[in-house]
Amino acid sequence: MKIRIGLFGFLLAFIVLACSKPTPNGRDRMTVVVDSVLGQMTLEEKIGQLNLPSAGAFTTGAVESSDIAKKIEEGKVGGLFNIKTVANIREMQKIAVEKSRTKIPLIFGMDVIHGYQSVFPIPLGLSCSWDTKLIERSARIAAQEASADGINWTFSPMVDISRDPRWGRISEGSGEDPFLGAAIAKAMVRGFQGNDLKANNTIMSCVKHYALYGAAESGRDYNTTDMSRHRMYNEYLPPYKAAVDAGVGSVMASFNEIDGVPATANKWLLTDVLRKEWGFTGFVVSDYTGVSEMSAHGFGDLQTVSAKALDAGLDMDMVSEGLLTTLMKSVKEGKIIEEQITQACRRVLEAKYKLGLFDDPYKYCNDDRARTEIFNTSNRAEARNTAAQSFVLLKNKDQILPLLKKGTIALIGPLADAKENMTGTWSVAARFSESISVREGLQKAVGSNAKIVYAKGSNLDADEAIEERATMFGKSLHRDQRSAEQLRNEALAIAKQADVIVAAVGEAAEMSGESSSRTNLEIPEVQIELIKALLKTGKPVVLVLFTGRPLVLKWEQDNVPVILNVWFGGSEAGDAIADVLFGDVNPSGKLTTTFPQNVGQLPLYYAQKSTGRPLADAKWFQKFLSNYLDVSNDPVYPFGFGLSYTKFVYSEIKMSKVEMNTADSISVSVDLSNVGTRDGAEVVQLYIRDLVGSVTRPVKELKGFQKVFLKAGETKTITFQLTNELLSFYRHDLSFGSEPGEFQLFVGANSRDVKQSRFTLR
């Protein structure tokens, strides 16, 4: 029998318990508090805690819950997302803690993906900084701003490895490599959660999309994935595990199926691996309508899939209301037991406890913080600096860059004066009208020292319908109704007056991101026509390339003298672009994905396996070797690639010894010299190849990286420790360990241009 307690009894009980000492039976305080709350709850109320409706704006599907306030009052809501501002959140929290019977506070989620109002580069761009401290700080600032606006839970980081740039969501992750991906996953979790979730400026992180979402067949979003366990463990799971190791508070199940079972109800994934193998103790939330979508997968009706999801280890249902509306029936029919619901509810309550919401449900509702901590000068300065670190200089013929702040610069292209597009996909809190466009950034940088002349030059795409899809969510490029020829001619007239042409071209913000897959990865043809016309003027042309994914840039690499890839750099992108174009910042970003020659090569990634008939160093084409008739196996730009305004030279590799055992390590170093005339940063990369294994190993695997700053003329010794852990991998039986034998070792500026050595593991 349940004991009813007075109106404010619950809240009081939490506070009293939270403050009282000591804990009975050695149980920790959280367990004592959560046990006490659970003891007062009805089964319906426990089910209510598992429900996560969307509060409205920024939905990525149908809004399936109406009358949210009433549901909160009835105890049918555990948290809300897509709601912001202290006033709005306070209002909802008030209903929960004053009007619902249990008085349990709500958790408030949001996709705080790459900054909040101060927007940082899209995650793929951020990863190209290879600077985990910088990335951690960006997450810290995002958490600070979001928490000042009432939010305490973010659906980030997205750590899905992807090797198929057709998939639009490659923009939301850290690229193709598990080692780098794992390091970034940890940095982001640390940034969001800080050292203390009880502080009011840290928020709970939710690693997503667990798992393998980035391996969708054909790069089509939400599509099936299928891969061996061997590949999962070695190549796709490490970043999720790294987030768990870093203490991430929650995990989001992915939309895709794995081994024929949707991730949302995949017990092997959500319980055996996540909880039993990795020791995860937080809660698991579905993705948006991930529960009800299992019916479309062909996995059963809503009641069936909801019961399966709970049984598999899912704790919270985003938007479907499958758990809310069917679990009671499933208990009555004996399909699940009450204890399973209690367990899921416990995990949700524990998250609220960890966030300190039982002590103070309004902890994140402070009007003063919102006024001073969001989009302030220092956060914007950090976003600007971070953006500049994310840009990748792909080509710089004749050192055309950096530009001088003098003469006349023609700024041309559909992305040149496009404030709304600067922040890229998933920037739901951005203030578009205050983002810095390239035009503004350049103008500000040159002041009266140079003249900037501007023309749009072309629309994004000749096809109006495609342009519309690519500029959703208020990110219009303000389509010009003039013909392509008229726009081009206007641009050419402008270009004639100039000493140099800066062409801001590429993708629009929503050409990547969710449900934005492409089969053609070239810059839209109408823009290529514009670039060709600009090249014909004979003036130097600098491509400032906007993109959310690796593009096919074969023609551009062959024909355009300068290409600076700027991804989507965030709210301050325009200033950051000016910083790099004029050399106030020396570019140091390096690609974290391979750029292919054409779509037919996909998936293309550096850490491939050797076939039995590798082309290896042989010249393309060779009959009966593993290659194509029509194009070589090479990428246009390899993983790890990126240029600088200065020049770095690597010495040969020096090693402390050439043999080690499993308890040992080898210290590996190179002397890196900046032989150019400018200061700059270089990302030194270490790769290995395990030449023989009980399962075959990739031809190269990243096992270390260091971003180092060198003054012009300076030389530094860069040292890595090769440990047994770094040589270990998951074998066929999924045991983890190293195997004795010969290894190749590579150190260099990217995955292609490396110095080599060898060592032996005894």
Ligand code: BGC
């Ligand atoms: C996306 C998630 C996102 C969620 C909530 C889904 O459509 O796949 O990444 O966190 O919506 O907005």
